[in-house]
Amino acid sequence: MNSESVLKIFKEITAIPRESGHEEKMTAWLELFAAQRNLKCKTDEVGNVLIIKEASAGKENVPTLVLQAHQDMVCEKNPGFDFDFHTQPIPFVIEDGWMIAKETTLGADDGIGIAACLALLESQEPMGKLECLFTISEETGMDGAFGLKEGFFDGKTLINLDSEDEGQMFVGCAGGIDTTATFSFEREPVKKGWKTLRISVTGAQGGHSGDDINKERANALKELVRFLYTEMQYDYQLISIDGGNKPNAICRHAEAVIAVPADELQEMEEDVKSFSKILQEEFASSDADVKAHCKAVEVTEKAIAEGDAANLVTTLLACPHGVEKMSVDIPGLVETSTNLAAVHIKENTLTVITSQRSSVVSELHAMAEKVEAAFFLGSFDVEHHGEYPGWKPNLKSHILDVTVASYKKLFGHEPEVKAIHAGLECGLFLEKFPDLDMISFGPTLRGVHAPGEKLELSSLDKFVAHLNDIVTHFK
Numbered sequence: 001m002n003s004e005s006v007l008k009i010f011k012e013i014t015a016i017p018r019e020s021g022h023e024e025k026m027t028a029w030l031e032l033f034a035a036q037r038n039l040k041c042k043t044d045e046v047g048n049v050l051i052i053k054e055a056s057a058g059k060e061n062v063p064t065l066v067l068q069a070h071q072d073m074v075c076e077k078n079p080g081f082d083f084d085f086h087t088q089p090i091p092f093v094i095e096d097g098w099m100i101a102k103e104t105t106l107g108a109d110d111g112i113g114i115a116a117c118l119a120l121l122e123s124q125e126p127m128g129k130l131e132c133l134f135t136i137s138e139e140t141g142m143d144g145a146f147g148l149k150e151g152f153f154d155g156k157t158l159i160n161l162d163s164e165d166e167g168q169m170f171v172g173c174a175g176g177i178d179t180t181a182t183f184s185f186e187r188e189p190v191k192k193g194w195k196t197l198r199i200s201v202t203g204a205q206g207g208h209s210g211d212d213i214n215k216e217r218a219n220a221l222k223e224l225v226r227f228l229y230t231e232m233q234y235d236y237q238l239i240s241i242d243g244g245n246k247p248n249a250i251c252r253h254a255e256a257v258i259a260v261p262a263d264e265l266q267e268m269e270e271d272v273k274s275f276s277k278i279l280q281e282e283f284a285s286s287d288a289d290v291k292a293h294c295k296a297v298e299v300t301e302k303a304i305a306e307g308d309a310a311n312l313v314t315t316l317l318a319c320p321h322g323v324e325k326m327s328v329d330i331p332g333l334v335e336t337s338t339n340l341a342a343v344h345i346k347e348n349t350l351t352v353i354t355s356q357r358s359s360v361v362s363e364l365h366a367m368a369e370k371v372e373a374a375f376f377l378g379s380f381d382v383e384h385h386g387e388y389p390g391w392k393p394n395l396k397s398h399i400l401d402v403t404v405a406s407y408k409k410l411f412g413h414e415p416e417v418k419a420i421h422a423g424l425e426c427g428l429f430l431e432k433f434p435d436l437d438m439i440s441f442g443p444t445l446r447g448v449h450a451p452g453e454k455l456e457l458s459s460l461d462k463f464v465a466h467l468n469d470i471v472t473h474f475k
Contacts, residue, residue: 001116001123003457003464007099010115014107015089020072020140022086023047027071030114030134039121046147047071047136053121055129062128062475064155067120069113069162070138070425074246074449077104079202079253081451099455106453108445110138112460113161116467127472131155138162138425139248141178141386145428157399159470160426160440164211164448166459167411169403170440172419174210174334174357175390175427177368178247181352181375181382183315185308187301190237194259198297199224199272201243201279203289206252206450209339210357210422213250214323218279218287220244221254222340225316227275227292228256232310236260236268237303241312244342247355247386248423249449251341257299269294312350315378316343319354324367327359334421336363338371352380357421359390391427391438393419399439406469411462415441441466 018026030049034041040052049071055062075085081103083091092101099106117132131153135144163170190196201220206212221243228238236258243254260268276292283290304312321340327333336358343352354371358364364387372382394400400417407415426438444459 001119001125001464001468003461005119005122006112006115006464007457007460009118010108010112013111013115014092017086018072018107019075019085020137023071023136027136030071033118037122044147044149044152046144048144048148048152049134050153051121051132053130056126059126059128063157064129064131065471065474066131066133066153066155066158067117068133068135068158068160068425069110069117070135070144071114072137072139073107073109073111074105074139074249076245076249076450078451094457097457099457101451101453104451105449106455108453108455109164109448110162112443112455116161116464120468120471125468125472128474130471135425139246142388142423142425142428145425148429148432150432156435156437158426158429158436158438159399159467160424160438161442161467162424163420163440163442164445166442166444166456166463168416168418168441169400169407170418170420170424171395171397171400172359172393173391173424173427174359174421175361175364175388176355176357176423177364177384177387179354179356179368179371179382179384181354181380183312183350183378183380185312185348185350186305187348188303188305190239190259190303193262194237195262195265196239196257196259196297196299197265197268197294198255198257199227199292199294200253200255201290201292202253203287203291204250204252205287206250207447208422208449209248209250209341209355210420211448213337213339213421214334216286217250218283218290219251219321219340220290221251221343222321223279223292224254224256225313227272228313229317231268231271232313234264237306238309238313239299239301239303240345241343241350242345244353246449247339247341247353249341250339252450254343257297259303311378315375315380316340316352318374318377319352320370320374325363330419333359333419335359336367337421338367357423359419359421361390388423389427389431391424391430394437397437397439399437402474403439403441403470406473407466410465410469
């Protein structure tokens with residue numbers, strides 16, 4: 001196996017639709033891959049696929065290795081970009097040492113992990129028995145990991161290929177829970193003679209709500225609500241508000257439609273310009289392109305009733321977002337956080353999507369309760385769902401020792417051994433299979449869960465060499 005073979009397979013994967021919850025074509029493609037190479041393959045009732053490669057001659061006594069990646073990807077695109085993730089291959093370029101999807105997500109999270117597994121399954125190098133596990137819907141609730149049944153795989157050592165910083169070996173991760181709040185409101189006519197404007201916050205970098213939550217990036221939805229709250233001192237009607245998408249992505253784009261008295265239209269436009277300058281100053285280092293702007297629009301919708309609108313804006317502003325607590329035991333590790341991910345309106349109901357993470361179970365629940373309390377104060381209905389466990393580090397792990405020794409042999413220095421604030425399926429695996437010895441690593445990815453996601457090709461070379469060395473020398 002080499003990086004060229006892995007990249008070739010990954011390029012094929014970019015043409016396969018595999019949004020979370022719609023992995024059927026990816027599942028079928030994996031099954032066909034196995035059948036064409038006479039490899040054992042089985043698919044469970046939820047859609048997880050296991051492809052098995054028996055040990056090479058002379059390697060029959062080597063312990064079985066389980067390699068694991070998830071089939072699905074986060075599907076995000078830039079506003080206005082005409083693209084359908086269900087029918088079109090992902091457009092990418094190779095530029096300055098990176099493989100980049102400039103207008104969409106690339107799906108290297110975790111397509112590159114899948115590609116590495118498949119390249120090993122095709123490899124002619126001698127190795128012990130491999131079980132390659134491909135789970136479904138990791139990004140939206142870890143449905144595949146939740147659905148795994150005892151006995152689906154036999155190995156006691158698992159390598160998760162879903163990490164995003166080459167040279168870092170992960171031995172622990174945060175647990176998480178999603179919280180959804182809903183509010184039903186009344187509508188009233190837009191006042192006669194008033195003008196309607198669409199106010200938008202765009203150009204935020206966004207990113208992964210685990211890996212990037214501590215980078216102080218702008219949350220477009222939070223900033224829009226901040227502006228709307230400030231403007232409540234003046235007379236306007238809120239007609240709609242919308243922003244964000246996935247629970248595990250920081251909001252990049254948000255917009256609201258409001259109505260203002262005709263003689264105050266220019267003043268509102270000036271306020272938006274002033275707010276845009278504030279955003280550009282505050283986020284110059286993290287979000288160079290973020291800005292606020294407005295445009296006159298014609299709408300037929302009625303406005304949200306005045307009292308309900310004030311309640312919505314106030315509650316959304318009060319909802320926490322960002323890092324809640326840093327770990328005192330592991331320097332630089334976010335321990336607890338929350339992400340105000342999305343707001344959508346359908347008819348007379350507003351739905352808010354948030355996501356909480358923590359490596360401490362009690363703090364995870366406390367964070368979810370803090371979010372819940374903010375929405376209870378606004379008379380919202382609140383529901384928690386999709387909870388998954390964290391993964392407690394085991395620094396006496398055999399696969400950790402093997403991985404570190406291999407890295408030092410290949411590259412002349414030891415890798416970093418870390419825990420990660422993002423959620424990995426390893427926590428669920430350990431809950432279901434308590435004897436598993438696990439580690440997670442991967443090549444360097446940037447901008448995951450957002451358009452512009454990219455894979456560093458030099459890091460892919462090192463990742464592939466490292467994985468290949470572990471697999472072919474494992475004992």
